[in-house]
């Protein structure tokens with residue numbers, strides 16, 4: 623069977639080359655007579671896999687020895703808790719820019735554990751249809767937390783934000799991690815659930831500046847303590863070993879393709895097909911986001927009625943395009959166009975949109 627055009631928001635499409643390599647390795651990894659899934663995480667062969675994945679994250683984002691990379695579990699959602707737990711202490715205030723469902727959850731976790739929270743900016747006034755262009759920090763900020771791509775609302779930061787000197791910037795990059803070049807040095811911490819852009823579910827990649835890590839609260843429960851994970855090379859307990867191996871393959875695929883410049887150029891070209899179809903439709907398809915903040919990863923749009931949207935989604939499925947239903951919190955349609963999605967998929971979607979409009983417009 624042919625593979626479908628997979629517009630799922632996460633877990634999401636993976637590169638065909640990566641799937642084939644994993645398939646070949648699955649039965650017998652490099653002549654060892656077992657798969658990575660069956661290997662001890664303490665073996666020297668597995669150590670080489672995690673070390674290489676760690677090194678690839680740093681190479682791709684141009685990071686030096688002043689940064690560490692952790693591979694943790696509990697998803698990005700666990701980071702919503704760990705970030706304020708580790709860093710909003712000594713009376714410091716957790717600052718957030720609120721841009722949708724995920725930042726709302728991050729803020730809620732900080733409050734649940736009794737941390738002082740300040741909303742530095744919010745786009746809730748206009749249904750999260752834009753990225754705030756300014757923010758106001760609290761006194762004594764522990765950090766400023768942003769969500770660089772809003773998977774559900776379809777907005778994206780297209781530049782690294784300017785933050786007052788000395789204020790640690792923390793980003794949830796789950797849905798646009800490794801999708802374009804960034805100035806990674808600007809961030810004290812970046813985290814991303816793997817299942818959107820760099821692998822299967824089961825692992826969250828945490829990039830953290832060592833001097834920031836050194837300021838974390840000590841004496842926390844072990845599994846919630848970044849320093850314990852860092853001291854143990856992400857092997858305080860059994861890491862998500864197979865997912866880390868898969869991330870390694872995806873990062874190798876990115877580097878072989880020519881790195882983030884190339885990835886970004888592909889992502890721009892892919893998204894353009896769909897946004898052009900929206901913009902040329904005279905309102906038949908309505909984008910939900912102000913044009914300058916449109917996401918290159920999650921393209922959200924509405925149609926005149928929910929019935930028409932349901933028909934669009936079911937007809938698209940018959941044409942081999944899946945995953946186009948909007949998130950259950952917002953409805954509508956959403957095409958997720960992560961790194962691994964081929965250009966042919968968004969081209970096919972744009973053509974399908976035009977045909978659908980001819981029939982129903």
Ligand SMILES: *Cc1c(COP(=O)(O)O)cnc(C)c1O
Nearest residue numbers: 697698699724773794796797815
């Ligand atoms: C998917 C997503 C999350 C949640 O990730 P989990 O790994 O399911 O916890 C958090 N933030 C963003 C921006 C996301 O896209």
